Amino acid sequence: MHQMNDLRRIDLNLLVILDALLSEQHVTRAAERLHLSQPAVSHALGRLRDLLGDPLLVRAGATLVPTPRALELIAPLAEALAQVQSLLAPNTFDPATAKRTFRLAMSDYGAAIVLPGLIRTLRREAPGIDLQISHASREGMLDGVLNGDIDVAAGVFPELPNELRSTPLFDERYACLVDHQSLPADGTLDLPTYLARPHVLLEMRGSGTPEIERALTALRERRRVAISLPHWSVAPEFIAGTDLILTVASRGLRGIDEQSLIVVPPPFHIPSFTFVLVWHKRRGGDQALNWLNGRIEEGINPVIN
Structure with missing residues (x-):
């Protein structure tokens, strides 16, 4: 009582x-x-x-x-x-008249892939929808979805808590960016050269590239990281005119200036990975969020370099 x-x-x-x-x-x-x-x-x-x-x-x-x-x-x-x-909430969601703000979490790599198509769709179909974009480590993004601070996260999440749901956006592979003058005439990058050269590592705490390190560990090899930074967009600028190597997801290397730089395959096997959208299972009945997730999926270019 x-x-x-x-x-x-x-x-x-x-x-x-x-x-x-x-x-x-x-x-x-x-x-x-x-x-x-x-x-x-x-x-x-x-x-x-x-x-x-x-x-x-x-x-x-x-x-x-x-x-x-x-x-x-x-x-x-x-x-x-x-x-x-x-x-x-109303039984139906009308994007043309909806007024709502969605909170999305993704890296600048994810933003470059997800946002251009999504924003064009929103301006055309749902002009009253606003977006708030944040950036955190993998763990930080998942925590945000779990505690309700984030509506949906986009990224690479090998393991998800039971409370979260996901849908794949695309499969991705790794590629290496180097200065073309630092390679032999045939433009190949072999493993001894890869291991001897310094590397650029893109990393936030808890969101580095463990896939690359695991692949090297399987070969009983290690690479030297000369520069570690959390900013995707600026990293390619370090490569021109140097002996540095940047090993990253291949979609992030679209539009690279091929006059001075070249994209080549890694000289060892690195497993591909899946880029996904993640949301909380309690949001499964949110028609607006389901609509947004569908627009994100539709806006992803299926062609991989």
Whole structure:
């Protein structure tokens, strides 16, 4: 009976405010996000503290820090609100009139492949749809999808938690970018040369290229990484006029200036991989998200270099 009384005291608005507070960890920012006054959000936080028997957010300098109880609530609260949103959503999704913001996570490599076609489609078919793009490690992107901060992630995810669903976009292979003057006349790159030369590694913490290192380990070989950086787009600029080698997904090397650079196959076998879209299973009934995922799939060029 006590539990039923507690349920009668909670309304959906309180849960929405709690979600914003846990996300922003700041009363004023949460109020701005919800288009409410700061006193109204502070009053709601007081009610939540009373209902849940926990301070939820405690002050640490200029910010509010979630308590252990609040941290436990983040994921189930996001899931509950997503389910309510799906329940109350109209039966049909009309892209021509929809007003919505989607939060996508991907690397700059993924952005170069996914976004051009997607954005042209949105401007033509769904001008009221806005996108917020973020970049994180593989683990960071999956965490964002799990906790509701991200609607869909695009990338390479060899292992997925049971709560997530995925669909393949394309299969990809690796290629090497080198200065053409650093190769013999026949333009081949052999394994001894590959191992003797310095390399550029594209890496964020938790999102490097373990496939390449595993392939070399299988040969009982290692390469020397002279430059490690997280920026895909600038990496090819390091190669011209140097002995550096960049080994990356082949689609990222489209449009390379072939006057000074050349794309060649790796001189050893590196398994291909699948680039996928990932979303939370609780979003399966979200027609708008399903529509967006379909437009992303349609916009991918099926031809691989």
